[in-house]
Amino acid sequence: xxxxxxxxxxxxxxxxxxxxxxxxxxxxxxxxxxxxxxxxxxxxxxxxxxxxxxxxxxxxxxxxxxxxxxxxxxxxxxxxxxxxxxxxxx
Amino acid sequence: xxxxxxxxxxxxxxxxxxxxxxxxxxxxxxxxxxxxxxxxxxxxxxxxxxxxxxxxxxxxxxxxxxxxxxxxxxxxxxxxxxxxxxxxxxxxxxxxxxxxxxxxxxxxxxxxxxxxxxxxxxxxxxxxxxxxxxxxxxxxxxxxx
Numbered sequence: 001x002x003x004x005x006x007x008x009x010x011x012x013x014x015x016x017x018x019x020x021x022x023x024x025x026x027x028x029x030x031x032x033x034x035x036x037x038x039x040x041x042x043x044x045x046x047x048x049x050x051x052x053x054x055x056x057x058x059x060x061x062x063x064x065x066x067x068x069x070x071x072x073x074x075x076x077x078x079x080x081x082x083x084x085x086x087x088x089x090x
Numbered sequence: 091x092x093x094x095x096x097x098x099x100x101x102x103x104x105x106x107x108x109x110x111x112x113x114x115x116x117x118x119x120x121x122x123x124x125x126x127x128x129x130x131x132x133x134x135x136x137x138x139x140x141x142x143x144x145x146x147x148x149x150x151x152x153x154x155x156x157x158x159x160x161x162x163x164x165x166x167x168x169x170x171x172x173x174x175x176x177x178x179x180x181x182x183x184x185x186x187x188x189x190x191x192x193x194x195x196x197x198x199x200x201x202x203x204x205x206x207x208x209x210x211x212x213x214x215x216x217x218x219x220x221x222x223x224x225x226x227x228x229x230x231x232x233x234x235x
Contacts, residue, residue: 007159008123008168009192057152062160064152084159087150088139089174089197090114090186 002079004034009085013041022081027058028071030081045083055086091225093171093196093212095121095129100229104207106134107175107200113137113144118158119171119196127196128230130167133158147186148174171196171212178203181211183222191215196225 005019014020020037024030031052035042047053058065059082065073075081106115117134121127135158139149150158150172162169172195176184181201183191191197193215200210213222 007155008170009194012194057155059152059156062156082156082159084152084155085192086152086190087116087155087172088148088190089116089172090147090184090190 001077002030002075002081004030005080005082007082007084010041010044010083013044014038025074026071027060027065027073027075027081030075031058031071057084057086058082059084091127091214091223092228093127093129093198093225094228094230095119096231097229098231099129099132100210100227102132102134103173103198103200103210106132106173107177107202107207108205110137110175110177111202111205112177114139114146114148114175114177116148116150116172116174118150118155118162118169119173119198120158120162120165120167121170123168123170127170127225129170129196131165132173133161145177146179169195171198173198173200173210175200175202175207181209183213188215188219188222191219191222193217193219197222198227 004022022030022033024033119129120131121129135154137144137148138151139147181199197213200207212225
């Protein structure tokens, strides 16, 4: 069991909560569990090929998973997974 | 839709835009989104776009976004929007702004003309992402001495 935190932008898709409990041994498993529990979240996290959308950034305990083992990063019970969208404009 | 903020906060947004000129400056709006949307603080950030694009583009890195989320948590506030400047351009959202924007956030855009912030307007992207609609900015208090 870990905690999934989302930015304010995505709270709407997890019943207006700032965080939710998720299960899984890896980041990917935890995210798959999250979108099973909160189907509205799926479109915003995974593309039609089942890949994580490019503008989504994932952190485990404040470390970007790009600097860890990506979606295969193992998670423990007390870990915190955070999803944040990229911010840009012009 | 109305976005409430103090003159102090608006002055900080203008100052950030002027300091970034002739490049775009950006940051987050921190506040509450309950019966009404109120900006209580800003979290100014560096523009992380490459040098050649900073005059008409801004980028907030995931790491900076995370820092802003943590600061909002610390202050018991939420991230409710993004502010950025348009150097020598009007304070209307560009097509690039629309492509990258997210529904829910308020987007304050400040026009900075010849280094001086002249006016800010706030916008929200509608759910189908097709266009921005303007939200009225309501100023709540005078500038502190």
